[in-house]
Amino acid sequence: MTTTVEGPPDIGAGAPARSAAALVDAVFRAREISIAGALLLLVLVTSVANPRFLSGQGIKDLLLNASILVLLAVGQSAVVITRNIDLSVGSVVGLSAFACGRFVAGTDHGVLTVLLLGTAVGTVCGLVSGALVSFGGVPALVVTLGMLYIIQGVDYWWAQGDQISAAEVPDQVLGLGSGSVLGVPYLPLIALLLLAATAYFLRCHRSGRELYAIGSSPEAALLAGVPVRRRTLAAYVFSGAVAGFAGALWLARFGTVVADNAHGWELTVVSAVVVGGVAITGGTGTVWGAALGALLLTTVGSVLVVLRVDSFWQGAITGALLLLAIGVDRIVNLRMTAALRKRSARHGNGG
Numbered sequence: 001m002t003t004t005v006e007g008p009p010d011i012g013a014g015a016p017a018r019s020a021a022a023l024v025d026a027v028f029r030a031r032e033i034s035i036a037g038a039l040l041l042l043v044l045v046t047s048v049a050n051p052r053f054l055s056g057q058g059i060k061d062l063l064l065n066a067s068i069l070v071l072l073a074v075g076q077s078a079v080v081i082t083r084n085i086d087l088s089v090g091s092v093v094g095l096s097a098f099a100c101g102r103f104v105a106g107t108d109h110g111v112l113t114v115l116l117l118g119t120a121v122g123t124v125c126g127l128v129s130g131a132l133v134s135f136g137g138v139p140a141l142v143v144t145l146g147m148l149y150i151i152q153g154v155d156y157w158w159a160q161g162d163q164i165s166a167a168e169v170p171d172q173v174l175g176l177g178s179g180s181v182l183g184v185p186y187l188p189l190i191a192l193l194l195l196a197a198t199a200y201f202l203r204c205h206r207s208g209r210e211l212y213a214i215g216s217s218p219e220a221a222l223l224a225g226v227p228v229r230r231r232t233l234a235a236y237v238f239s240g241a242v243a244g245f246a247g248a249l250w251l252a253r254f255g256t257v258v259a260d261n262a263h264g265w266e267l268t269v270v271s272a273v274v275v276g277g278v279a280i281t282g283g284t285g286t287v288w289g290a291a292l293g294a295l296l297l298t299t300v301g302s303v304l305v306v307l308r309v310d311s312f313w314q315g316a317i318t319g320a321l322l323l324l325a326i327g328v329d330r331i332v333n334l335r336m337t338a339a340l341r342k343r344s345a346r347h348g349n350g351g
Contacts, residue, residue: 032277032289039296046303053306060185064253066298067187068093068246072269073276073290074191074198075242078235080273081202083215083282084140086236088129089243090265091151096121096247098155101164101257104173111176115248122244123237125151130236134229148266152259159259166255177252187249191291194242199287211235215282271318272297275325297321 047054072089079086096118103109103117125147132143166174179186202208210231213221222228251257276293278285300321301314 032286032292035276035289035292035296039292039299042296042299042303046306050306053303056183060180060183062299062302063188064185065302066295067185067191068249068253069265069268069272069294069298070191070291071194071242071246071249072265073272073294074195074287075239076269076273077276077278077285077287077290078198078202078211079140079239080270080278080280081211081215081282081285082232082235083218084133084232084235085144085270085280086126086129086239087141087144087266087270088125088147088151089239089269090262091148091155092122092125092240092243093247093250093262093265094260095125095151095155096244097250097257097261098159098164098259100248100251101169102158104170104251105164105168108170109173110170111172111252114173114251115245118244118246118248118251119241120244122240122242122247124240125244126237126240127233129240130233133236134232152263155259161259163259164251164257169251169255173252174255175252177249177254187253190249195287195291202287207231207234212283215279215284217283268297268318269294271322275321277325280326 043054052058072093076086076089099121100114100118104114129140129143129147132138133140136143176186181189202211210221210226213224213226214228214231218228247262250261254261272294273285273290274280274293275296276285276291277289297318300317304310304314304317
């Protein structure tokens with residue numbers, strides 16, 4: 001449970017409510033700190049085994065590899081917080097990347113045009129999924145899984161086995177994926193800006209806090225006057241727009257685009273979000289934690305390559321981390337519920 005919707009002050013209930021919110025915040029701050037600690041330990045151990053891992057180029061590659069996954073985790077977090085899920089983000093990335101590649105191939109279109117096109121493609125996909133979930137009442141798992149297959153089918157039909165090569169993409173677009181400012185690549189900076197803006201919105205704006213209220217209890221949020229359908233739709237539109245934006249960045253990063261780009265990424269994105277502390281049951285977690293989860297999973301993949309371990313183990317480790325995160329969430333929720341009940345009972349006896 002989290003503090004979500006502001007209401008009139010209640011002197012009698014104010015103290016325990018603040019105490020409960022402080023307890024929840026402390027638990028999830030500890031979760032994010034533990035992820036950051038695990039990430040740091042992983043990097044240090046790997047750098048001992050291979051000192052080149054922490055070279056300037058090694059760090060730059062790690063940040064570049066994590067940037068797109070971090071973006072997708074930020075968009076997915078907004079949906080998962082509302083107690084929903086979006087399994088179509090990987091397909092949206094592929095469709096957006098291919099659409100942008102087809103649009104700019106052999107032209108001199110600028111970066112802004114490409115980014116706007118990618119975002120527009122993703123927004124339409126998110127709008128369709130969000131409308132079916134929020135206003136159609138169709139389960140999110142069914143809708144987004146169906147969208148995944150529909151988008152993949154459209155992408156394969158459109159591509160017809162063709163691909164966009166880096167030679168066809170304008171230099172300015174490729175420059176976005178390879179350029180840097182003060183030695184820091186553009187893509188990690190873009191991901192950080194979107195991450196910070198989303199975190200601020202979720203924490204400081206009423207509309208953002210209402211997403212947590214929906215995830216904690218949709219029925220209670222509805223009774224409190226929260227426009228549940230509109231907020232859920234907005235979360236899906238945001239997730240789709242971010243995925244489309246990430247597709248445009250995928251084109252800038254890699255140059256060569258095929259129909260099945262980002263195939264299978266939807267599960268990696270969900271894993272990053274859950275490992276990062278966003279509860280799959282909704283209502284708790286932060287985008288900072290989701291970004292740390294994405295960085296951890298990306299780092300695991302890079303470490304396995306550096307240590308020359310079979311890539312099969314990346315999937316196995318990701319699955320193990322996901323199961324561990326869900327198990328930890330369950331244990332923490334049970335203990336927090338018990339602790340909050342005790343505090344509530346003591347307050348009731350004291351009153």
